[in-house]
Amino acid sequence: MSELQLRIADMSAEARDVVRLELVDVNGQDLPAFDPGAHVALKLPNGAVRQYSLLNDWRDRGRYVLGVGRVRGGRGGSESVHTELRPGMVLRCAVPVNHFALRPDATRYLFIAGGIGITPILSMIRWCSAMEKPWQLVYAARSRSRLAFYEDLVPYGERVHLHCDDEAGKALPVAQLMADAPRDADVYCCGPAPLMEAVRDSASPVPVASRHFEWFSAPASDSLSSTDGFWIDLRRSGQSLQVPPELSILEVLEKHGHEVPFSCREGVCGTCETGVCEGEVDHRDYVYSEAQREGLRSMLICVSRALSPRLVLDL
Missing domain, CATH: 3.40.50.80 (Nucleotide-binding domain of ferredoxin-NADP reductase (FNR) module)
Incomplete structure (x- = not known):
């Protein structure tokens, strides 16, 4: 992923268990443009990568402003933000991505x-x-x-x-x-x-x-049920791997030494999106709507599976 080096220019309490972060380019340059609804992925001091929405004006190219709520007993991302980050620190950050885009022509x-x-x-x-x-x-x-x-x-x-x-x-x-x-x-x-x-x-x-x-996070009522296993063919490496019912594609790849970017493991952030060259995908994510999935040639490998016996992935 393309990375930015951002400095924490300001950090303040915004509400109970909510902190406001203002991030600027370390060299004072304009930041990549974003549209309303976009988020960035931050690499935190504890090694976690977490996605946070941009809340400032989309025309403001000089900073990214985030709000982070503290989730006690969570996966450690928000705890790191609240306890480890300080003004002046430099963080690695991906360019903005938007899976929650605003329809500009709505009534x-x-x-x-x-x-x-x-x-x-x-x-x-x-x-x-x-x-x-x-x-x-x-x-x-x-x-x-x-x-x-x-x-x-x-x-x-x-x-x-x-x-x-x-x-x-x-x-x-x-x-x-x-x-x-x-x-x-x-x-x-x-x-x-x-x-x-x-x-x-x-x-x-x-x-x-x-x-x-x-x-x-994924709705608790929508927990994934097991399905039959299937095969994945990795086009670039030439490897074929079986995905059993109890494991995700991401987990199978990890077991075989492949390093794939991921964050949520719940199909809500889009970090693990992977290109699909052949095969029919059973999309189970919460990023793309049914209308967006039509003709989509990628999938979130942390939750989505196969409707066809094999998938050929761009890996």
């Missing part, structure tokens, strides 16, 4: 965010405001102390609806929210899996194809 936009899921939504709101597009935001958190980037949202006034579970005495009423959503709206949702599952599964005039999601 109107309804943004639904939960907790740290506000980060990719913020860049989208900035774009909509600049382009004078009609939009509304519903932002939910467990308490007011966990409403990250509150000061950034205040200037937008009545376009922003804040929901705090402890003040309302209940979780965000997603079913009613989606039932009342305009049919011509495109819905963009990011946050905890239960929130996004509720938005995905709610009866609503908004078509399924107009509901867009950025998953931080």
